[in-house]
Amino acid sequence: MLKPFPSIFRQITEAAKGLGLEENMASSSSSGLTFKLHPLVIVNISDHYTRIKSQSLPPPSTPHAASASNGATSDSSSPPPQPPPRVFGCVIGVQRGRTVEIFNSFELLYDPSTHSLDRAFLEKKQELYKKVFPNFYILGWYSTGSDAQESDMQIHRDLMDINESPLYVLLNPSINPAQKDLPVTIYESELHVIDGIPQLIFVQSSYTIETVEAERISIDHVAHLKPSDGGSAATQLAAHLTGIHSAIKMLNSRIRVLHHYLLAMQKGDIPCENSLLREVSSLLRRLPAIESEKFQDDFLMEYNDTLLISYLAMFTNCSSTMNELVDKFNTAYDRHSRRGGRSAFI
Amino acid sequence: MDIEQKQAEHIDYFVKQASNLKGSSLGNLVVEATSHPSLFAFSEIISVPNVLELEGTENAAFLDLLRMFAHGTWSEYKSVASRLPPLVPDQVLKLKQLTVLTLAETNKVLPYDVLIQELDVKNVRELEDFLINDCMYVGIVRGKLDQLRRCFEVQFAAGRDLRPGQLGSMIQTISDWLSTSDNLLVSIQEKIRWADNMSEMDKKHRKGVEERVEEVKKTLSFKKLQTVSRPTPSSEGMKRSFPNMV
Numbered sequence: 001m002l003k004p005f006p007s008i009f010r011q012i013t014e015a016a017k018g019l020g021l022e023e024n025m026a027s028s029s030s031s032g033l034t035f036k037l038h039p040l041v042i043v044n045i046s047d048h049y050t051r052i053k054s055q056s057l058p059p060p061s062t063p064h065a066a067s068a069s070n071g072a073t074s075d076s077s078s079p080p081p082q083p084p085p086r087v088f089g090c091v092i093g094v095q096r097g098r099t100v101e102i103f104n105s106f107e108l109l110y111d112p113s114t115h116s117l118d119r120a121f122l123e124k125k126q127e128l129y130k131k132v133f134p135n136f137y138i139l140g141w142y143s144t145g146s147d148a149q150e151s152d153m154q155i156h157r158d159l160m161d162i163n164e165s166p167l168y169v170l171l172n173p174s175i176n177p178a179q180k181d182l183p184v185t186i187y188e189s190e191l192h193v194i195d196g197i198p199q200l201i202f203v204q205s206s207y208t209i210e211t212v213e214a215e216r217i218s219i220d221h222v223a224h225l226k227p228s229d230g231g232s233a234a235t236q237l238a239a240h241l242t243g244i245h246s247a248i249k250m251l252n253s254r255i256r257v258l259h260h261y262l263l264a265m266q267k268g269d270i271p272c273e274n275s276l277l278r279e280v281s282s283l284l285r286r287l288p289a290i291e292s293e294k295f296q297d298d299f300l301m302e303y304n305d306t307l308l309i310s311y312l313a314m315f316t317n318c319s320s321t322m323n324e325l326v327d328k329f330n331t332a333y334d335r336h337s338r339r340g341g342r343s344a345f346i
Numbered sequence: 347m348d349i350e351q352k353q354a355e356h357i358d359y360f361v362k363q364a365s366n367l368k369g370s371s372l373g374n375l376v377v378e379a380t381s382h383p384s385l386f387a388f389s390e391i392i393s394v395p396n397v398l399e400l401e402g403t404e405n406a407a408f409l410d411l412l413r414m415f416a417h418g419t420w421s422e423y424k425s426v427a428s429r430l431p432p433l434v435p436d437q438v439l440k441l442k443q444l445t446v447l448t449l450a451e452t453n454k455v456l457p458y459d460v461l462i463q464e465l466d467v468k469n470v471r472e473l474e475d476f477l478i479n480d481c482m483y484v485g486i487v488r489g490k491l492d493q494l495r496r497c498f499e500v501q502f503a504a505g506r507d508l509r510p511g512q513l514g515s516m517i518q519t520i521s522d523w524l525s526t527s528d529n530l531l532v533s534i535q536e537k538i539r540w541a542d543n544m545s546e547m548d549k550k551h552r553k554g555v556e557e558r559v560e561e562v563k564k565t566l567s568f569k570k571l572q573t574v575s576r577p578t579p580s581s582e583g584m585k586r587s588f589p590n591m592v
Contacts, residue, residue, distance in 0.1 A: 234545030238538050245534045252527045259520045266513050274389045275350045278505030284519050
């Protein structure tokens with residue numbers, strides 16, 4: 001029934017993208033590679049981090065909440081707040097020409113004494129993954145934290161013999177409600193001359209999120225995790241409505257952008273770009289999306305069906321309560337009338 | 347979106363050509379542009395200064411033709427056919443395709459009869475062939491053909507060139523859309539608040555009922571201790587207290 005909406009939304013997104021509104025960070029790397037990150041990698045990293053963090057907490061710990069893309073919430077109430085543990089792992093994917101696509105990731109053991117990753121384990125895992133995904137190569141490694149550190153360069157150099165220019169994917173597990181973007185950054189290593197000495201430093205690169213249908217469905221599912229004890233109808237309803245609310249808000253903001261753009265064009269601030277205007281006019285022609293008579297009929301039918309079912313459920317509930325009440329009455333009257341020799345029949 | 351991308355290079359090519367030619371040679375260019383199978387947008391070509399110069403000269407007919415292709419339909423062409431140069435079959439086809447786009451602007455459901463009349467086809471079979479081969483496979487229109495109800499439901503139609511006044515109405519539509527979605531957001535928030543309030547009230551009510559049950563239980567056990575030898579009054583007490591509990 002609501003099938004018009006997703007395709008309209010996609011059209012709007014593409015029109016908005018045409019205005020140059022990408023939601024990615026500015027890049028400062030000069031290698032010219034385009035990176036595509038799959039959401040599976042992000043979920044893997046955050047899951048790894050959440051698991052390690054909750055395992056390292058002392059036993060009487062507050063229950064940790066498994067969240068979709070950001071890391072775990074605050075620590076337990078025990079004083080000395082430990083620094084959040086860092087997790088490490090490897091990212092794998094495909095590189096085609098100038099496009100690097102990161103598909104999957106797996107965890108690695110980190111040896112804090114030698115500041116290096118367990119090499120034998122890495123190679124064994126690599127072999128196993130090669131059997132299942134023969135196309136995927138090791139593209140780099142990941143870790144958690146708020147910023148890239150000096151010791152990371154060591155691990156980076158170690159990996160350089162597997163891949164001459166590995167990637168470093170960094171997930172920032174601290175939750176910042178004001179932040180709009182994903183707390184994931186991809187670093188590349190570049191040889192810069194600093195103080196006359198050529199050194200390898202990390203440079204940030206931009207990336208886009210790429211997904212396949214199957215992945216999108218599972219990520220969607222994870223993102224819509226209802227609270228596990230949300231048995232009460234009100235919280236579930238509230239959660240569902242909140243989801244719809246945020247979706248419509250996004251739609252709203254993008255339409256507002258188009259609106260401003262058209263207004264500016266009308267006033268003459270921006271030179272008229274005909275192809276974009278044509279796209280907008282074709283978009284607007286798709287409205288109203290749900291006005292037709294057939295829709296009204298189907299909608300009313302579904303609405304009536306739902307009301308009928310809830311009415312029926314209410315009836316059943318009432319009659320069962322009534323039945324219990326009558327039983328209680330019977331019990332009460334029975335005891336009373338047994339003395340009188342008459343049985344009360346209700 | 348894809349249409350625009352496909353057209354973009356053709357538009358660039360024709361604009362370049364138009365800026366290089368002048369006068370009557372532009373006439374040939376116009377014919378070529380309007381017969382090109384993937385080109386549906388002409389406002390860029392119209393805005394090239396060399397083309398605008400044709401206004402008023404003996405080749406003005408070509409400019410009018412270009413304008414007809416940008417904004418007009420097949421029936422409009424037939425009514426002014428005498429003033430404009432004759433069309434080759436490719437151009438006729440293109441004008442008919444553009445007519446479908448214009449019809450899709452106003453209605454989402456196009457009855458077959460209207461289409462047959464506007465497009466000058468003889469029967470449903472030809473109409474459907476035209477729609478399927480020349481509109482949907484080209485990609486300018488997407489929709490469903492409903493033979494039983496003899497109509498064509500348009501789900502997507504590519505945009506035509508804008509008339510000068512259309513920008514205002516587009517802005518109006520967008521602001522209406524914006525206000526509708528704003529209202530919707532507000533009403534959703536109200537519903538969420540209502541749901542929370544209802545659950546609060548329900549919890550309070552349930553707590554109140556349970557408290558009263560506890561109270562009655564206590565008074566009952568109190569009375570039982572007092573009147574353990576005379577069961578009748580206690581059942582009276584129960585009889586009196588049960589309606590209260592319901």
